[in-house]
Amino acid sequence: MNKRDYSPSEEFAKAVDDADPLREFRQRFHFPNSPGGGDAIYFTGNSLGLQPKTARSYIEQELDDWAFLAVEGHFRAKHPWLPYHEFLTEQMARVVGAKPIETVVMNSLTVNLHLMMVSFYRPQGNRTKIVIERGAFPSDQYAVQSQLNAHAAWSWGFNSSPSSQGDYAGDESPKGGTPNLLELAPREGETTLRTEDIIETIERHGDEIALVMLGGVNYYTGQAFDMRAIAEAGHSVGAVVGFDLAHAAGNLELKLHDWDVDFAVWCSYKYLNAGPGGIAGAFIHERHAEAFDLPRFAGWWGHDKNTRFLMGPEFYPMPGAEGWQISNPPIFQMAALRASLEIFDEAEMPNLRAKSEKLTGYLEFLLSEVGDDRITVITPGDPAQRGCQLSIRVKDSNRKLFETLTERGVFVDWREPDVIRAAPVPLYNSFEDVFRFSEILQECLT
Numbered sequence: 001m002n003k004r005d006y007s008p009s010e011e012f013a014k015a016v017d018d019a020d021p022l023r024e025f026r027q028r029f030h031f032p033n034s035p036g037g038g039d040a041i042y043f044t045g046n047s048l049g050l051q052p053k054t055a056r057s058y059i060e061q062e063l064d065d066w067a068f069l070a071v072e073g074h075f076r077a078k079h080p081w082l083p084y085h086e087f088l089t090e091q092m093a094r095v096v097g098a099k100p101i102e103t104v105v106m107n108s109l110t111v112n113l114h115l116m117m118v119s120f121y122r123p124q125g126n127r128t129k130i131v132i133e134r135g136a137f138p139s140d141q142y143a144v145q146s147q148l149n150a151h152a153a154w155s156w157g158f159n160s161s162p163s164s165q166g167d168y169a170g171d172e173s174p175k176g177g178t179p180n181l182l183e184l185a186p187r188e189g190e191t192t193l194r195t196e197d198i199i200e201t202i203e204r205h206g207d208e209i210a211l212v213m214l215g216g217v218n219y220y221t222g223q224a225f226d227m228r229a230i231a232e233a234g235h236s237v238g239a240v241v242g243f244d245l246a247h248a249a250g251n252l253e254l255k256l257h258d259w260d261v262d263f264a265v266w267c268s269y270k271y272l273n274a275g276p277g278g279i280a281g282a283f284i285h286e287r288h289a290e291a292f293d294l295p296r297f298a299g300w301w302g303h304d305k306n307t308r309f310l311m312g313p314e315f316y317p318m319p320g321a322e323g324w325q326i327s328n329p330p331i332f333q334m335a336a337l338r339a340s341l342e343i344f345d346e347a348e349m350p351n352l353r354a355k356s357e358k359l360t361g362y363l364e365f366l367l368s369e370v371g372d373d374r375i376t377v378i379t380p381g382d383p384a385q386r387g388c389q390l391s392i393r394v395k396d397s398n399r400k401l402f403e404t405l406t407e408r409g410v411f412v413d414w415r416e417p418d419v420i421r422a423a424p425v426p427l428y429n430s431f432e433d434v435f436r437f438s439e440i441l442q443e444c445l446t
């Protein structure tokens, strides 16, 4: 759909909704109410996805099995708890474009990021640096910095103390940060990164880079990165490439296996609608499936399932992503995620992405129609460089606008210092939602 195909009218929005092959999926989710009655305009699926209506019965099933079967539920529950995570593997793999052996549901996002870095950040000789975005989500920054510190502490020969200056590789960064951190920053006067600059930095620092660890979509600007090109560039200089897909899983059409990404981690409480604190996911490329010599933090759930209960003292990891599991996983969280992944399997990512491009394009179009220079979209205009979120910069950090929108039943969020994030989610948002949002925004501005 091009800009000229859109029209700023309710009739147009309703007509597009009527023709939308995915329109019925909206009924499968609970919406919070708007203060004026009816469904709120929910554009914060990038923060916490809505509850699938089936989630309650899926969790209740596990509560019943616990009540009536107790420990026997591990084997006799309707969905036995012992292999429960396996029920999620194939559907999750489809969402991220991976093979089942490359995919596992476990832990939470930052925990998985640490586990991946324990295995895949392997500083050696001159090759010690980690490339990240300067504007990465804080948890990623803390995780990366603490891994650098831990590796420095663990390794005698690794000549880099966490508090020392110098050897600072971040040519796009201010002087005096963490050594071995190579931070990518937008050009002066720009808000997002250019792919050519990312590639150029990777190539220029080539044999100093041990790991490239970027987000799939930046949480603040909504910029989606060209993961295929970044993986290719990273590999061409001999680095390992991993992604944090918190804002990409269930949002973009991912092809992790084909893009040759080494590892990826993501949460499931955003676009994957698994509920607050939902269980996270991890991808480890098939070529590492039997890399049993990689360092890893082990636990019994990663041990070969055929001999796990022999309780032997030695750890034999399962091949593939499952071998990175540590603990027996939380059944209630997995039940909620199952409810959502079944919906994804019906809707299918290519269809969702096709609708998403139109829906977010419509939001962008209506924002330009509002024509108020107090608001600017900082998310790239190229649909290939964004998911469903648009980040709207508000002049003079006008938080009042966000607060008024909230009072009017619009769920968007505010990110300091001056951005409102709005994410129309193709699974449950409509063109009419987008139209109503633009009307309310216009009223709030005037």
Ligand SMILES: Cc1ncc(COP(=O)(O)O)c(C=O)c1O
Pocket: 108, 109, 110, 111, 137, 139, 140, 215, 219, 244, 246, 247, 267
């Ligand atoms: C990009 C990104 N990374 C990491 C996190 C932290 O996730 P968790 O608290 O589940 O570890 C978030 C949370 O929103 C995020 O958006």
